[in-house]
Amino acid sequence: MPAELIVAVIILGAVILFSLEIFSIDITALIIMCALMVTGVLTVEEAVSGFSNPATLTVLAMLIISAGIQNTGLINYLGQQSVGTGIKNEIVVMAMTMFLAGTLSAFLNNTAVVAIFLPMTLKIAHHKNINANKLLMALSFGAMLGGSCTVIGSSTNLLVSAISEEHGLGAIKMFELAPVGGILFIVMTIFLVIGIRKTIPERKSEKGDLTGIYRLDNYLAEMIIPENSPFVGKNIEQTRLLQDHDLEILRIIRRENIIYLPENIELLEAGDSLIVKAKARKIIAMGKIPGIEIRTDLAINDEKLITEDVVLVEVIIGPNSLLIKKKINDIDFRKKYKAIPLAVRGKRGVAVEQLDQIALSEGFALLLEIEKDAISELHAGDDFIVLHELPQIKLEKRKAIIATTIVITVILAASLNLTSILVSAWLGCVAMFITRVIRIQYAYSKVSWKIFFLLAGLIPLGTALEKSGTGDLVATFITEHLATYGPAAILSSLFLVTTLLSGFVTNNAVAVLLAPIAITISHQLQIDAKPFLLAVIFGANTSFLTPIGYQTNTLIYGAGQYKFVDFLRTGGLMTLLVWILITVLLPLFYF
Structure with missing residues (x-):
């Protein structure tokens, strides 16, 4: 095959890969570099010359x-x-x-x-x-x-x-x-x-808060466990609420205490108030289950979700984030960030349902419910750009000069x-x-390093041209x-x-x-x-x-x-x- 045709095919493939974002841009660049080597269009020395350019x-x-x-x-x-x-x-x-x-x-x-x-x-x-x-x-x-x-x-x-x-x-x-x-x-x-x-x-959201902006209004509810409920004394897993109703329990309000991100082994008690996230039809269906009362007189908004220890935070997936291309299901937000993802805003708009299957990309916005003392860790890492909450970074005058x-x-x-x-x-x-x-x-x-490998992989393409x-x-x-x-x-x-x-x-x-x-x-x-x-x-x-x-x-x-x-x-x-x-x-x- 003529070299001109090989290069044209590689360029076409590169344009498709870059446009569809099948792989990250640095990986696509390295694929181009390897393709030029394997096809013999460039020598090995020419193909890797981008690293020393x-x-x-x-x-x-x-x-x-x-x-x-x-x-x-x-x-x-x-x-x-x-x-x-x-x-x-x-x-x-x-x-x-x-x-x-x-x-x-x-x-x-x-x-x-x-x-x-x-x-x-x-x-x-x-x-x-x-x-x-x-x-x-x-x-x-x-x-x-x-x-x-x-x-x-x-x-x-x-x-x-x-x-x-x-x-x-x-x-x-x-x-x-x-x-x-x-x-x-x-x-x-x-x-x-x-x-x-x-x-x-x-x-802007009509309500002007994050729950409104992310359209969570119809997905959040307060669920009461009355004294005569068959769920009293059972742990969360035994109730099968999570499995059968695709339910996520954000917190349990128990008298004067709040149990944030409850484990599945947490025992339910009479009078417990559960703040839950689920599809609207699931919430309606749960209201018909004996032993559960759904409060319909109370709207769940930012004020209801924010407490002394827990806040709502909007974050952006940063350019150097290790979460890019990962599905939410593969990330243990509770353990790693002490947070729960409530909604995602990406290229197709806001998503509240089936978050587990969403693959994250740079620039995606996430609404997290997070422990207040964990926000500083988000600032310190490279995975997220935390919006609305400014990092407390002190100006080091000597170093700045x-x-x-x-x-x-x-x-x-x-x-x-x-x-x-x-x-x-x-x-x-x-x-x-x-x-x-x-x-x-x-x-x-x-x-x-993404930019470094991107350039190193792309530069040989100019040589091949x-x-x-x-x-x-x-x-x-x-x-x-x-x-x-x-x-x-x-x-x-x-x-x-x-x-x-x-x-x-x-x-x-x-x-x-x-x-x-x-x-x-x-x-x-x-x-x-x-x-x-x-x-x-x-x-x-x-x-x-x-x-x-x-x-x-x-x-x-x-x-x-x-x-x-x-x-x-x-x-x-x-x-x-x-x-x-x-x-x-x-x-x-x-x-």
Whole structure:
């Protein structure tokens, strides 16, 4: 089979796997790498070259530096300061959110920035009585746009820079993206907060509480065990209520005591009040069982569920969570987190029934009933981003000053061409380790290894495109059909294809595929390749169109109660304007 056909089949398979999310993106990337080796398209050395690629190593170094800054408490401190401002104007607060997220994301990992700011943004929205959906979208879009202003702003930027350097075009300089990226950031911020913010819907529960938001009203009930009940003296398992009625007992109220998360061996006593979760028809059916009384005069809401020791908490599955792809049934929430999952909000909306069979994904929102003293453990781990409850992270001033100095030094060293970004970034990492800003063990636990393996597995695909000639065939097809319209039209089309693909396939994969093609197109047109590479960068970084195309969108999706159409509507308008701006700005700066 011709190499071109093999590579085309591998690319098609990759697009399908990335789009359907059959495997996590890092595993899909490693499958691609292995496929290129097994088919003989690449040698073993070429296939594993992604692990030593400057882009992969630079991204790893910047992830460590981001973890170091995060460890000082500086980002949390900045967010908490913004909570305390007296400004309540919606437009101003949205603009401030975009500015802060964008500024930090220009130099730090934007996914980490959004993850940290998520609960703070919700708290700001609550205290200032502002639509949380608008602030969350401003947070995500601001982080994406900010990451487009410097070469270290996103892994995609570093990836395309490395591809440019490999082709003898030189690496993209630290602030080379800033002129176009800065204009995009300013214009798109104004456009979102003034022009189209009303296209972002506001969704609130009629009751305004979490039980209402997650539609638990018809699934919760209070069940009384009267004195003459045959269930008195039996343990929960012996009653067969759980097995026969698909019932979950959240707590037992016994006189002045509350038994939270009762074990199946717990004996029932006369007068016990059981707070239970079940389907509405099951609750009605239980009311007909002799020895059980269902209270119909009392609605179960947040106030009824929250006690001195137990609270309701909304959490988001984080980007580094070990629970991704696991079914709830396989996770012992009671033992591991001292919690019970009551409801899940995912891509298909809110689910209250048959939770056990739901496979968790990044960005899914869960409503947990949890012991109050266990919340700190949720904050400390990487499985969840806890909403509404802010972590008590103290600002370590000495570490914050040292870390900030290191970051500034890394940026200046690369900007002034004293050394490469790769070298300056790793010198920054070593400096953070030596000064104890971050311990290497902590760095191991906090780095998103998913991104590292994603890049390492994807980079060989770009090599295969060129080695097989597949990239040349695609570039020739594009130039033959669009050359008559001029370079600006090809540039505009390249951006559009990149941003549309990035809405459904991980943007790093799109960049790996299209950056070599962009270079070949520029060679065939005999013009500078830089604007074509920037079109790929900006297209991959401005994936506003869907909640699945960019990690920051995925993170806010569950927390904001969004629907897919919300991103199509608001993100579609954002994409349209960015497309127009890129079509004008890149030729203006480079042609």
